[in-house]
Amino acid sequence: MKKVLITGGAGFIGSNFCNINKDKYEVTALDNLFLGDEKNLDPDIKFIKGDACKMEDLDKVGPVDYVVHLAGTSSAPMFMGDGLIKGYMNSIESFITVLEWASKNGVKKVVYASTSSLYGNNPLPLVETQEVTPINHYAVTKRMYEYSSACYNKVNPDMDIIGFRFMSVYGPNEEAKGQFANLVSQFCWDMARGLAPVIYGDGSQTRDFTNVRDVVQGLTLAIETDKKLGADVFNIGTGRGTSLNEIIEALEKAFNNGIKAKYIENPVKEGYVRGQNADISKIQEVLGYEPTVKLEDGIKEQVENIRLDRIRQTSSDNLR
Ligand SMILES: NC(=O)c1ccc[n+]([C@@H]2O[C@H](COP(=O)([O-])OP(=O)(O)OC[C@H]3O[C@@H](n4cnc5c(N)ncnc54)[C@H](O)[C@@H]3O)[C@@H](O)[C@H]2O)c1
Structure with a gap:
């Protein structure tokens, strides 16, 4: 059975990923409970209270084949006021630490959350080929994820790092x-x-508005595909x-x-x-995704x- 680490695994999207996939994969949820809640997870799921910014906490997970990185400061209002520096530090540090940990530990693929917020008020439908100019700090952090992934993947082409611009998930x-x-x-x-x-x-x-089950579908298809995707980025929406x-x-x-x-x-x-509405033709064609x-x-x-x-x-x- 494939072993998958889900950072932010007790959060909204992370817990849905774990609960839906607990019989398909050996899942480990890692979360510092900043916003997540262990009660979101089915009781038989392996949970580690830990910080994705800390190598020593990631080391507690043991070997895995795949990482789904969802930990981070997860919306634009969290970056307001006192949240600004903490928001940047947490999101960027956790992402880079997870990539470092994953590449040192022979992880095959990292799948991570970017965001549709990157598109701001771009013309509709929102498509991956559009130029994006992030209009808030939260979106800036996600654009940094996408840039860092491209750099990482050049140095370490064996490990795909695939980003998903989730639309409005409920x-x-x-x-x-x-x-x-x-x-x-x-x-x-x-x-x-x-x-x-x-x-x-x-x-x-x-x-x-995209149901979380369809977001989980997209992330799972990315794990399952045999296609080499490098550091590609996909919309997930309806x-x-x-x-x-x-x-x-x-x-x-x-x-x-x-x-x-x-x-x-x-x-x-x-x-x-x-x-906001996404052009989803890329994820449909490359990964076979369909909103359900x-x-x-x-x-x-x-x-x-x-x-x-x-x-x-x-x-x-x-x-x-
Ligand atoms: N919900 C949406 O509509 C949406 C849209 C676009 C992108 N995203 C992204 O998807 C990801 C998951 O979002 P969500 O809606 O489930 O939010 P969430 O806040 O419920 O999940 C994030 C989880 O990460 C945990 N966390 C934060 N920092 C951590 C750290 N350093 N170490 C370990 N755990 C940490 C939190 O406790 C939380 O449980 C986030 O990266 C978010 O930015 C969400």
Whole structure:
């Protein structure tokens, strides 16, 4: 059985990867629990509380064939104020440490999270060949991942380092992210508590809401492929942009509790993303990826499985 280390394995996407793939791979989840929660992981999954910035913590994992690197400071608002230096240090240091550790330990492939935030307000659909100019510090760190991967792969061409620009990911196990969670989750939690979800502007802004199971699908295909991909980068999304108004409409129907969204002037004056939908033809052609979870099904599942007791802190009225 292939051995896979998932850094950030107790986080939102990492825990879904581990839980879905626990019978397919021998998975080890490493997480410092900065935002993750061990409860996200099925009890039989090997968990190591450790820091991806520390070689000695990575050494506790033992030999693995593949690394899925998801640890890091995982959204733009975390880089605000006091979070700026810590955010850069954590994201960059963990990535480089993991690459060093992986290349010294004969890892075959590293698969990592980049982000769609790199595209900012580029013309739609967002495609990997577009020029990108990161519009926030979070996106800068992910662009650095992509550049570092290309350098690493030149020196060590045996180890592929494949990046994924995730679109807007939603799904189970996001409670520990609290105020940094996806809008689908935040709106859901507000409505479940009888609070009005807060929409910035008129709600016509779109996001390519992608169920976490499809993100796991893309990462798994990257592990499984025999193709040499070097330091290539792929979008993962659905190829469709959905407006916040459409999400609210679906949630109002699902909850049917009379709670209506509250619309406020957008407080984010610079760099607010108006629209998002990915061109997914590259990942379809190269890896055989196809989105499988329809948004209405994903939202229904989200509403049915609300776990308010697990939320650390939240409100949909935060900068995003
Ligand atoms: N969720 C999205 O919509 C989305 C979109 C694009 C990219 N991403 C990227 O995907 C990755 C996973 O995101 P997520 O949504 O699951 O976020 P998350 O915050 O739930 O997961 C990240 C996990 O990494 C852990 N962590 C942070 N620093 C660490 C360190 N130094 N050592 C060990 N563990 C550490 C955190 O405790 C957390 O559990 C992140 O790199 C994020 O930037 C997420």
